[in-house]
Amino acid sequence: MFVDKVKVYVKGGDGGNGMVAFRREKYVPYGGPAGGDGGKGGDVVFVVEEGLRTLMDFRYQRHFKAKRGENGRSKSQHGAGADDLVVKVPPGTVVRDAETGELLADLVEHGQRAIVARGGKGGRGNIRFATPVNPAPEIAENGDLGEERWVELELKVLADIGLVGYPSVGKSTLLSVVSAAKPKIAAYHFTTLVPNLGVVRIDDGRSFVIADLPGLIEGAHEGVGLGHQFLRHIERTKVIIHVIDMAGSEGRDPYEDYLQINEELKLYRQDLVHRPQIIAANKMDLPEAEEQLELFKEQLDADIPIYPISAATRQGLKELMYAAADLLDKVERETPPAPVVEHQFAAERKVYKAEADAPDFTIRRENELYVVEGERIERLVQKTNFQYQDSVLRFARTLRTLGVEDALRKRGAENGDTVIIGGMEFEFNDELDL
Structure with missing residues (x-):
């Protein structure tokens, strides 16, 4: 699972x-x-x-x-x-x-x-x-x-190249024939429910990790379909292979599919639409695919390389994988390596400034009880070992130094009243010789 x-x-x-x-x-x-x-x-x-x-x-x-x-x-x-x-x-x-x-x-x-x-x-x-x-x-x-x-x-899956596209366009079949991965393949939408990873090795010795990601549909950026379950995994990929059913085997328009998928990527994260992309025109072994491909090229106004392939017959896969490897090499050369750090936390550093004369504690009444609250005061209670008289006196001196005793007296506390600090009960006594 x-x-x-x-x-x-x-x-x-x-x-x-x-x-x-x-x-x-x-x-x-x-x-x-x-x-x-x-x-x-x-x-x-x-x-x-x-x-x-x-x-x-x-x-x-x-x-x-x-x-x-x-x-x-x-x-x-x-x-x-x-x-x-x-x-x-x-x-x-x-x-x-x-x-x-x-x-x-x-x-x-x-x-x-x-x-x-x-x-x-x-x-x-x-x-x-x-x-x-x-x-x-x-x-x-x-x-x-x-x-x-x-x-x-x-x-978020770490893969060099991610396969994107509508359901049933052949992404899983493509992964299964270019790598040793064995994703589930069937003729119904959302056969792929989770990302599948495969390692592709080409003849010149280069290799890269490719991910077959669950299919997108309109509204995916809002969580429709598999929505965010898919989109979070595309964030780390360096190159996108956009797989399109160029035969329009389900009555779909390949160009409209292309526009819609890119729109979903853009709406999820603005920078994804600028990620280096290759178009894999799949199912070229089917009738009408050549005609649809020519129409697609006429409609496409972006300078994106198109590789006609058939994952079922393995037509054009070698050229596609070489092109993907070349583009990946180019991206890695142009992207400076991130510094390796032991701890990688959020970039923003929070700075807290204390207000002038702001007390480290607050006092409130609960019926006849006085409740003192404050991180420093409560930590003092937690750290004090009340088994020893010297520790108790040190605790009392610290409260007096911090102004807790004076603040309680101003709120009306008298000797014998019960004060609660950090879940412990104390008896107020301002006559102690400290």
């Missing part, structure tokens, strides 16, 4: 927790702190595997979670970082954030990597918090949570 679009869940590993520990060695009465840092959580990494041709495997596994980092240890030993979770994808895979639609990666080269969910940093152990004022702190941080998101994977 050919699968070219899936939605999966990815989560980076959580960071390991830092540790509170002290040196307890003989003859070392004031050993000091010795709690190590937690290890980093593993990243979820998509890697291109050139042997894959479909997203089929993702139908059976849709959740990918990297392992968390190890917790810190005593004797100042840091926890080990977790290994990355490597997920193999086929060449031509586009990765987008399912919620925002943001482009995360466009993976085309074998071995190309993209981190789609980063693991959390490990929390610091108490060796990091020793000061002259507090040389033996009971403070350690929890590790950061790993990133998590739903992503959409969309496969």
Whole structure:
């Protein structure tokens, strides 16, 4: 089964927790702190595997979670970082954030990597918090949570040359006789439901990948027929072979078919109509094909090479394949190679500017409760280890420094009121000696 679009869940590993520990060695009465840092959580990494041709495997596994980092240890030993979770994808895979639609990666080269969910940093152990004022702190941080998101994977077939045309014009037959591919061939529309790839090798030693793509009909750019299922796969092809039933065997007008297919390409993506194109005038073994071809040449106002062929009798195929190889060579010479990068993310870089004096948090009332919200504040709650008094006091001092205490007091909070931050409940007390 050919699968070219899936939605999966990815989560980076959580960071390991830092540790509170002290040196307890003989003859070392004031050993000091010795709690190590937690290890980093593993990243979820998509890697291109050139042997894959479909997203089929993702139908059976849709959740990918990297392992968390190890917790810190005593004797100042840091926890080990977790290994990355490597997920193999086929060449031509586009990765987008399912919620925002943001482009995360466009993976085309074998071995190309993209981190789609980063693991959390490990929390610091108490060796990091020793000061002259507090040389033996009971403070350690929890590790950061790993990133998590739903992503959409969309496969756009990587082929040098794409065959386009109306249904039943002979694209699959053409592919089957010029390569070793074995597409399904039958005398009804949309026999080809998925792209079929074949490698063409010509006598002079050159070779290229050719794709038989599902037939187009009017309105395909809006999703009619196979619509977008087809059109996404034509985007990466360098050359287009436009296959036309020149015999008009179904009562169609070859020139009108030619115009309509090009219009669908243009409406889907403006640049596709300018993609180098060859016309394969197929079914020349049938009656009236020669007459239709002469009329077609008179009507055609574009300087596009036309090759009369018959995929059924193999007439003219050698000339067509040589012409396609020559045009492909020309396109590749004129197109500068794209730089190879390990991570290929969206080109636009977002810049966020903080407003002057804008607080990092908001406060709202829910009946008798005060709810404090803000990414920085909630992250502080998540990282604080509330088992230790020193950690609790450090948390309270940070809230006071950030202005949370004053803001609560202005909203009417009094001692004993309940404050919720990051899903945890706290009792408001502005009389603590910090």
